[in-house]
Amino acid sequence: MSAYRALTEAEAIDYARQIPDLFQKDSELTSREIGDGNLNLVFHISEPSTGKSIILKQALPYAKVVGESWPLTLDRARIESEALMIQESLCPDLVPHVHAYEPELALTVMQDLSDHVIMRRGLMERNKYPLFASHIGTFLARTLFYTSDLGMNQQDKKEQVKRFINPELCKITEDLIFDDPYTDSPNNNVPPAIRDAVEAVWKDTELHLEVAILREKFLTQAQALIHGDLHTGSIFIKPDSTKVIDPEFAYYGPMGFDIGAVLANLLLNYAAQEGWSPDAASRQDYRNYLTQTIRDIWKKFDSEFRALWDEHGVDRMSKTPGYQDLYMKRLLQDTFGYAGCKIVRRVHGLAQVADINKLEDEAAKERAQRIALAIGTTLIKSHRKAESIEQMIEIAEKNV
Numbered sequence: 001m002s003a004y005r006a007l008t009e010a011e012a013i014d015y016a017r018q019i020p021d022l023f024q025k026d027s028e029l030t031s032r033e034i035g036d037g038n039l040n041l042v043f044h045i046s047e048p049s050t051g052k053s054i055i056l057k058q059a060l061p062y063a064k065v066v067g068e069s070w071p072l073t074l075d076r077a078r079i080e081s082e083a084l085m086i087q088e089s090l091c092p093d094l095v096p097h098v099h100a101y102e103p104e105l106a107l108t109v110m111q112d113l114s115d116h117v118i119m120r121r122g123l124m125e126r127n128k129y130p131l132f133a134s135h136i137g138t139f140l141a142r143t144l145f146y147t148s149d150l151g152m153n154q155q156d157k158k159e160q161v162k163r164f165i166n167p168e169l170c171k172i173t174e175d176l177i178f179d180d181p182y183t184d185s186p187n188n189n190v191p192p193a194i195r196d197a198v199e200a201v202w203k204d205t206e207l208h209l210e211v212a213i214l215r216e217k218f219l220t221q222a223q224a225l226i227h228g229d230l231h232t233g234s235i236f237i238k239p240d241s242t243k244v245i246d247p248e249f250a251y252y253g254p255m256g257f258d259i260g261a262v263l264a265n266l267l268l269n270y271a272a273q274e275g276w277s278p279d280a281a282s283r284q285d286y287r288n289y290l291t292q293t294i295r296d297i298w299k300k301f302d303s304e305f306r307a308l309w310d311e312h313g314v315d316r317m318s319k320t321p322g323y324q325d326l327y328m329k330r331l332l333q334d335t336f337g338y339a340g341c342k343i344v345r346r347v348h349g350l351a352q353v354a355d356i357n358k359l360e361d362e363a364a365k366e367r368a369q370r371i372a373l374a375i376g377t378t379l380i381k382s383h384r385k386a387e388s389i390e391q392m393i394e395i396a397e398k399n400v
């Protein structure tokens with residue numbers, strides 16, 4: 001029989017006490033459940049007398065967003081803790097340290113990052129993070145290169161593909177991102193004000209063809225160990241530090257899905273500046289910051305990935321002249337397509353984003369939704385023709 005049970009705040013303290021070399025014997029500990037996500041419990045345990053603290057993240061056997069009617073595998077806690085450990089080995093400063101993983105309880109014990117803020121909130125407050133592009137560009141380049149056939153022995157990689165088979169979480173993506181938003185599905189949450197634009201998406205067969213191509217690649221291309229849910233709610237940030245959390249959707253998939261996720265969430269905030277910026281000049285200023293960040297992320301990723309390839313590439317055939325340029329162009333095209341899909345699902349799909357939904361001015365919210373939908377669908381439709389990151393910025397600027 002499995003010993004799994006969902007912990008209470010008090011039980012989380014009892015568990016934390018047993019972790020060796022962490023808290024003092026018999027000291028007072030406090031416990032708070034702080035999870036704001038859809039799938040898991042997150043306990044913050046602290047020891048006021050020493051200021052030490054820790055996070056316990058526990059997977060629930062169902063999706064909290066829907067309720068117990070949607071069962072979900074606890075194996076995702078293993079996937080998350082193992083992915084975090086691989087990412088830490090490749091980018092030690094860019095993920096929380098994992099102290100322990102307890103399979104029976106589907107529990108990960110990790111570094112407390114409460115001195116950071118969730119990036120989505122930071123962007124809604126219109127903060128600027130000058131080091132973010134470099135940090136996330138490095139995270140993407142190193143995690144994607146070293147887990148692919150470019151940076152790892154092809155037989156070892158196949159073992160990793162097996163270890164990260166994640167069918168239930170992948171199905172969520174396959175349905176909620178690559179299917180429901182393109183049909184009148186009961187899983188959608190269509191904002192009434194933009195129903196006309198959403199119905200146009202449902203009828204647009206040219207768009208559906210491009211989504212089918214991107215979906216096929218998500219289903220079949222075991223290119224690298226991707227994070228799988230790399231939105232700005234999965235990034236903790238402060239001016240001098242970036243930490244990527246929450247890789248429970250990790251599996252071997254297309255690299256462009258992660259890069260596209262980051263850029264999509266910057267573009268969702270770009271659209272939402274309709275409401276967050278107090279006037280036209282500050283709106284323009286913040287949008288310029290976001291587009292410059294998009295440019296810098298791609299440039300950092302591109303240069304670092306190529307440098308890793310040149311220096312640490314393990315595959316003789318990958319040194320074939322012309323192959324690297326072609327590969328990077330395909331990655332850029334995937335990035336456009338997946339960014340577009342990530343944007344569209346956040347406008348009228350099941351799970352939306354606070355950047356847009358927290359706007360109080362209904363007219364500004366409607367404008368933001370229409371802008372996001374226009375940017376997203378244009379990125380999807382143009383993805384196979386993309387040649388440069390500048391085209392993504394042009395698409396954003398043309399649709400406001």
Ligand code: ADP
Pocket residue numbers: 034035036037038039040041042055057096110111112113114118233234245246248
């Ligand atoms: P979910 O998979 O349910 O979305 P997350 O890993 O995204 O869970 O965590 C949900 C929330 O819990 C985060 O938005 C953050 O507020 C908090 N949290 C998660 N991990 C940490 C951490 N290491 N340090 C501090 N807070 C955390």
Ligand code: MG
Pocket residue numbers: 037038233234246
């Ligand atoms: Mg999360």
Ligand code: MG
Pocket residue numbers: 193194
């Ligand atoms: Mg209307």
Ligand code: MG
Pocket residue numbers: 037039229246248
């Ligand atoms: Mg999660």
